[in-house]
Amino acid sequence: MSTDPTSGDPDDDGGLEPDERLDAGDLTEDPRLDSEALCLCGVLWSTAAAASPVVEVLQAGDFTRPAHGALFTLIAGQLQRGRPHDPASIAAVITQQGTGAHQGGLLTRALADATAAGATPEATGHHAVNVLAAAYRRSFHTAAAALTQAAEALPTDALFDHLVTVGRAQRTATERLQHAAAVLDSSRSR
Structure with a gap:
């Protein structure tokens, strides 16, 4: 398998472990009905202050779909570095990382789905608890x-x-799970 991100190799996994590899099955659900996509959507459209509690309690492994976990990691990284975490900024990070045609295409598609999922920033904590409860x-x-x-x-x-x-x-x-629910509930009441 090629590790050159510019090779355009459709089998290039962008350096992910085999169990983290992205595939088309990551994108089969309607994002408007998927807590993971709705959580990501809410974070993408939230302020850094509102998104921070979600980033503090969730981990990439809490997401069922590797594409969602990978997007969460990118968003969290941007937030932790004090950089913009909006959809266009995350798309730029995907491009700048040179993740390969296959991996980058799946991440971009998952980002587009999450961006348009329709979540409100106010519901982000609720969706995050749903993601964590499913992981639990x-x-x-x-x-x-x-x-x-x-x-x-x-x-x-x-x-x-x-x-x-x-x-x-x-x-x-x-x-x-109990701690995350308490943190996210208290962040909503502020």
Whole structure:
């Protein structure tokens, strides 16, 4: 696979890990009905002060679609550096990064979808909590799969310790969701 961002290679992944690779499946939902796209839309059209709490509580991995996670990372980077985070500025960052034709095209398409999703800046925190809540639910699927695999592969005397480890991770995820909801709720009431 080529790593030259100017090669125009449609298989160029822009340096993403295999599980982060973008594909056309990232763009299959109507953005007007997708909490991830609506969250990104709200952040794109919010002031830096209003967008900052969302950037503080969310992570790229909270997004189901790698394109949304990648856009979130770009937007968060702009905000953290005190730079504009509007749609045109993010489009310029995508171009300047030279992400390759395939990757750049998917990011640009996801940006266009998010830009026009129709979210209001006031609803951004609500959409962010929805994104995090969906990630929280997915974490239970992952935990269940880990426990199933452990039941098949670990020695009997290691099973309970593994269960406790998974449980602690889920407790941390629960606390993170509760904290994010409180932070975003308080930022809306200001």
